[in-house]
Amino acid sequence: MGNSEKSGSAAHNGPEGRRTWWQDAIFYQIYPRSFADGNGDGIGDFPGMTAQLDYLAKLGVGAVWLSPHYPSPMLDCGYDVSDYISVAPEYGSMDDFKAFLAGAHERGIKVVLDLVLNHCSDKHPWFIESASSRDNPKADWFVWKDPAPDGDPAPQGGPPTDWPSFFVDSAWTYVEARKQYYYHIFMEEQPDLNWRNPEVRRAIYDAARFWLDMGVDGFRLDAVGSLFENPAYPMQGTGHRLHSQRMLNHAAVTPAEKKEAGRVWQRMFRYQMGMPGIHDAMKELRAVLDEYPGDRVLIGEDDNIRYLGRGDDELHMVFNFPLMKAPAITPAAVLKNQRQRLALHAALPVPGWPCNTLGNHDSTRLYTRFGQSKDLGPERLARLNAALMLTLRGTPVLYNGGEIGMEDYIIPDLSKLRDTVALWRYKSLTEEFGMGKDEAAGHACAESRDRCRTPMQWGPGPHADFCPPQAQPWLPLGPSYARGVNVTQEDADPASLLNFYRRLGTLRRKTPALRAGSWEARFPAPVGCLVYLRRAGDESVLVALNYSGKKHKLSLEESAQILFLDDGQNIVVQAEERALEASYILGPGAVLIARVAEG
DSSP, X not given: OOEEEEEOOSOOOOGGGOOOHHHHOOEEEEOHHHHOOSSSSSSOOHHHHHHTHXXXXXXXXXXXXXXXXXXXXXXXXTSSOSOTTSOOGGGOOHHXXXXXXXXXXXXXXXXXXXXXXXXOOTTSHHHHHHTTOSSXXXXXXXXXXXXXXXXXXSOTTSOSSOXXXXXXXXXXXXXTTTTEEEEOSSOTTSOBBOTTSHHHHHHHHHHHHXXXXXXXXXXXXETGGGSOOOTTOOOOOSSOOHHHHHHHHHHOOSHHHHHHHHHHHHHHTXXXXXOTTHHHHHHHHHHHHTTSSSOOEEEESSOOGGGGTTTTSSOSEEOOHHHHTSSSOOHHHHHHHHHHHHHHHHTSSSOOOOEEESOOTTSOOHHHHTOOOSSOOHHHHHHHHHHHHHHSSSEEEEETTGGGTOXXXXXXOGGGOOOHHHHHHHHHHHHTSOOOHHHHHHHHHHHOGGGGOXXXXXXXXXXXXXXXXXXXXXXXXXXXXXXXXXXXXXXXXXXXXXXXXXXXXXXXXXXXXXXXXXXXXXXXXXXXXXXEEEEETTEEEXXXXXXXXXXXXEEOSSEEEEEEEEOSSSOEEOSTTOBOOSEEEEOTTOEEEEEEEOO
């Protein structure tokens, strides 16, 4: 079909030219608190996760990424770690974790843990000791600064800089025992570790070895871009705090206003992100993983290709967040994204390997965020975007619940929110800006990350069968489970979104071109359609996704054999039993995957 534009044609392989499991696997993020309740207390746990391993295997999952499972005060849902080498009691025991790990490995599923590098909880023994005095053994394990001196641009005796936090207005909190401020780019209960201290680095690496010795297969690294700060501690000088910038962003209507709000954000944090030192730390952590067999993996919570280093000495993968953050998933947006991202990967001395996702525990769910267009409804778009994720070049990462079409649920009752940041937002709106309580509550509920963290919808029963009827789930459930958005009912429906994911997963696993092949955009593509070719060795596979509401003729110069077809009416063919006509009509919202033979 027409011409092509090739990207990412250089084959990326693991050590000694081998492909690795993390290149071939479908990753699946589990939010432990919301996945499956095994002991009936309304909170997800390891017994619940272990009981659903067969579900994951049937879905075609090759690796799970667990959001933090460590002991924590849970002010940031586990990202405020109080013990790096244990299991949160509400999730079970260490034996429960080992049973989950063994059960996953028995089914060929790798396990990747969330490793929170930038900060820990203020209840961690490390911080308690550090905050006690200036001369204790861990005095320099966190970032401490004296109050602003006389004549400094900051108010005398106040925070040493005007730096903001991502969660609250100031990145500095005062401790009387030391008569100093400590730094936190997130919540004040999440003090930043001092990564310039070799003892801190060794302690984190030892925690990683603890889990690697147990057999885990790698780590997703939280907040890698904020490990270091500008050591001169200059003022950011925008005149904005976090809240005022958010109000600026909220009020922005025109493109120019939105651009200015974004510029202010970048300037506010320019001394707190992406500082020198990160690369050395990532090389050290990579060396720790390379001590172990089995191609252990490091995935950074970042989209900066530079954190892959040479391609073989820092992280193994970073996320393709620019695609996830696109205003809409359209053929033009995907083409632009793939040209840029694949070119960056290919330019590394050792070509990098992409990692694609359209959702996670911090982001609006795929079904909600990308569920509307002028031509197609959310169910059809969900299928197109599933096919996109599972056929792009790179490792796909799914978020639990996406495979059944779970939506965001905006919890209407402020008292039932568990996202501390949303509650801080409410307090700030009412106390600092004088907003009425009802209006402020509406803002807090709508912006809360709880909206995308509600419990997994397993069935049509009370609480969506996530927990027993008599239990109180830790977060309220959205109503969609009662109208069929649940595993039980979708499992029984051959045309369901769940079974669509399963079929695509099966096809991806058995088709080398979809797992390992190069990516080539095909031109001219019909208006509103995305057409690309995946090639590996002698195998070429054509993918055609019709994002428009119209039928389009797909003209082919090659002989072709259908591998997968959803013609827009949920009619699915998955067998090499039908030859593809030279001129094929793609229905609105159709997904077509075919093996082609080219000269």
